[in-house]
Structure formats: structure tokens, C-alpha cells
Amino acid sequence: MRALLSGYYGKGNGGDEALLATLLQMLPSHVTPVVLSGNPEETSDRYGVESHNRMDFLPVLQALRSCDAFIWGGGSLIQDVTSTISPFYYGGLMGLAQKMGLKTVAWAQGIGPLVRPQTRYLARQNFSGCTKVSVRDRVSAALLSDWQIPYILAPDPVWALQAKPFPGLADLPTPRIAVTLRNHPQLTAPRLANLTQALVNLQEATQAFILLIPFQKSEDLAIAEAIQPQLKDVSQILCIEEPQILKGVFRSVEMAIGMRLHSLIMAASEGCRCFALSYDPKINRLMEDLSIPGWDLANITDDANVITQTWLEYYTSSKPLSSEQIKFLVDGAFIHQKLLTEALSVTK
Structure with missing residues (x-):
């Protein structure tokens, strides 16, 4: 077939x-x-x-x-x-x-x-x-x-994607925080400036190494390149093409701050704490389903210190999904495979 x-x-x-x-x-x-x-x-x-x-x-x-x-x-x-x-x-x-x-x-x-x-x-x-x-x-x-x-x-299939280790990740300093922002009308220049300042403050408070991960170069890379000079020597832009490796990079990350739906799914599935910045109802649905904290970009505070404090509290006191929760979601994602098997059976 x-x-x-x-x-x-x-x-x-x-x-x-x-x-x-x-x-x-x-x-x-x-x-x-x-x-x-x-x-x-x-x-x-x-x-x-x-x-x-x-x-x-x-x-x-x-x-x-x-x-x-x-x-x-x-x-x-x-x-x-x-x-x-x-x-x-x-x-x-x-x-x-x-x-x-x-x-x-x-x-x-x-x-x-x-x-x-x-x-x-x-x-x-x-x-x-x-x-x-x-x-x-x-x-x-x-x-x-x-x-x-x-x-x-059933849960998004990417929960069940087989991850691969990211080569060279072990050479980067720890602890690590991953950030995935994308171009969007709601991510205005003032909001990006506030988020960048909050990220600088968060890095200073935690001494974490910041991984800036563009999920789509055409939409995300310019934003990562605008942030990176503010975090000189304590950050790196990672452009990863292979999806299994992209998922695997979150395996050794303490916290992920993401706009991209699948950055949050990949991070959560690899045992990483997540904080969402929502621009779309699909992000809000994930936040509700998994009790992921975050903000709607359209309503985010313009006080960088408040953003920093919120992130810092979450970084120091929260826990990722439990192994039981992750297994439940991964097993649930395989329901999509069962559907394919039934729909594409040889008999017509």
C-alpha cells in the first residue's frame, strides 16, 4: 500500500x-x-x-x-x-x-x-x-x-517520538535553560525587550547557560540573534534540523521557556520543566491539560522584574512531570498508531 x-x-x-x-x-x-x-x-x-x-x-x-x-x-x-x-x-x-x-x-x-x-x-x-x-x-x-x-x-503524537542525544551537549555548561521564541505580531519590540531583560536577570540569578533554540529559522533565528548578544559567553544558539535530536536536546535542560507548542511538548516529555508564552489557543489547551504555567503574550506584564521573579520562583520550586505522567502521555500518543493500523489495513 x-x-x-x-x-x-x-x-x-x-x-x-x-x-x-x-x-x-x-x-x-x-x-x-x-x-x-x-x-x-x-x-x-x-x-x-x-x-x-x-x-x-x-x-x-x-x-x-x-x-x-x-x-x-x-x-x-x-x-x-x-x-x-x-x-x-x-x-x-x-x-x-x-x-x-x-x-x-x-x-x-x-x-x-x-x-x-x-x-x-x-x-x-x-x-x-x-x-x-x-x-x-x-x-x-x-x-x-x-x-x-x-x-x-489522544495526546499529540510527538510525545511518542523517539529522541536521540544531541552531540556536544555534554560540553556545554550546566545548569541549562532553553528558550524558544518565534516571530509573531504579539511579540512586539517592547515585549521582546522586556523578555530579554528578564532572561538576562534570570541567568544572573541562576548562573544557568541559556540555549536559544530556533524551531523555524525563517521565523525564530532573527529573534535568537537579537537576544544572544545580551547573554554573551553564557548562551548559545542551537539550530537543529533533525527532529529526534531536537527533542533529545531537552533531556539535559532544567527549564524551557517556549512559544512553540512542540518545544513545550518535547521538553515536558523529556522531563524538563516548562513555562509557556502563548500566542495561540493550542498553547492554552496544552497549558490547561498539563497545568503548565505561563502567560498570554497579549496580556504579559511590562515589568521585566516581575517576569524574572516569576521565572525564578518556578525554576527553584517547581517539578517537571512525573515519570508516570510522561508514560501515560507517551502510551496515549500511540493510540494514533493504532488508528493508522486500523485505517490502513490491507482489506478494503
Whole structure:
């Protein structure tokens, strides 16, 4: 069986690459993956798979014709807040696959926000036509329940991604604090300046070595480069391309401060304490589910000393998730694998 995998792949986003790596890890052995990517050569080299340009219509159509199944491969693909085009792109591919008679799977989806009636209608049609659907949060599950569409709810698959050690991490000073910020309208210049000053204060108070980790170079690297000179000799920017190693870097980190959803998931799954800076409802859902402390960026205090004190109290007095909690979430994430096995069974 051949399955066409569609997601925000090959765009340099560590979270989406982690979803792809986990999906490939979970695919049944009789399934040959074909991946649509923004950088098909890189995707083929990294994962050893057949890959095609996600925006080149003719190869995409030919790939669909050559496959038996089509999979939305995780993440917030179906939402119309950060992109009005995204739900139509992914929805159009799903609709085409369904018309062509392929088995179709919506895998590990975080649905919404959907604020436009037309995208909401398209999403409902897409999900209702799927062979199997799994979602990663309660809000997505509630939406499907309202639509009377069967689904499975399980933790984000990246909880179950097999991590690899980061080479050279042992050579960096300890203790360590990881920071993952991204470009976003809510991260204004004054807010970034306050966060940077708070981070400088936190480093002085803890004597921790700061790891600045861009999850997507195009969105995150410039911010890391703006912060790093303020932490000269006590910080390092780590640009890590392989998702398993990106997850593994959090294994020896005391605390993670993150805007990126999957930076928080990776950190928590590796036993690291987390503090969230939310710009999106999906971050708030994770904060609620795991009782992760944090702030909405839109409402964050403009007093750097208050930020520092909050971080310092959390650094000195909090505990990471217990090994039992982590095991529960990892085991739960494998429910997404069970769904793939059922949906992609050889019998039709």
C-alpha cells in the first residue's frame, strides 16, 4: 500500500518535522510513504522517502493517482486565523483524494480556530468523508462531536517520538535553560525587550547557560540573534534540523521557556520543566491539560522584574512531570498508531 502524506513539511518548522518523523515511525510496515513537501529533496534525503513538491499540481495529482491512501499528517492544518489559504489547500487535497476513492485519514489534528463559515463548512465535509479521524485536544474533539463525526482523542503524537542525544551537549555548561521564541505580531519590540531583560536577570540569578533554540529559522533565528548578544559567553544558539535530536536536546535542560507548542511538548516529555508564552489557543489547551504555567503574550506584564521573579520562583520550586505522567502521555500518543493500523489495513 502507498500512502500520500500531507502536512506543513519541508518548511523548516521543527514541530511539523517532528510530526512527520513520528508519522513515519508509526506507519504500518506494509505502507510505503510518499511525502508532499516544500523541500522534497531535503525530505527525501532526511527520511529516505519518495517526496514531491507540495505546490506542483501535476506531480501531486500523479502522486494521488499512484497511492491507495491519503493522510493529513498532524498539526493545525485546518484553521483560518494564521492563513486563509491553508484550509482550502489541505481541504482541496482531502476532497480530491476522497473523490478518487482513496482511504483518507485525518491524523492527530488540532482543528481551528475556524472563524469563516466557508472554511467551517469545508472542514466539516472533509472530516465527515474520512475513513478515520484522530485529534489531539478536547476542543477539536468537541467540534467533531457537534458535527456528529466519529473520532479518537489522544495526546499529540510527538510525545511518542523517539529522541536521540544531541552531540556536544555534554560540553556545554550546566545548569541549562532553553528558550524558544518565534516571530509573531504579539511579540512586539517592547515585549521582546522586556523578555530579554528578564532572561538576562534570570541567568544572573541562576548562573544557568541559556540555549536559544530556533524551531523555524525563517521565523525564530532573527529573534535568537537579537537576544544572544545580551547573554554573551553564557548562551548559545542551537539550530537543529533533525527532529529526534531536537527533542533529545531537552533531556539535559532544567527549564524551557517556549512559544512553540512542540518545544513545550518535547521538553515536558523529556522531563524538563516548562513555562509557556502563548500566542495561540493550542498553547492554552496544552497549558490547561498539563497545568503548565505561563502567560498570554497579549496580556504579559511590562515589568521585566516581575517576569524574572516569576521565572525564578518556578525554576527553584517547581517539578517537571512525573515519570508516570510522561508514560501515560507517551502510551496515549500511540493510540494514533493504532488508528493508522486500523485505517490502513490491507482489506478494503
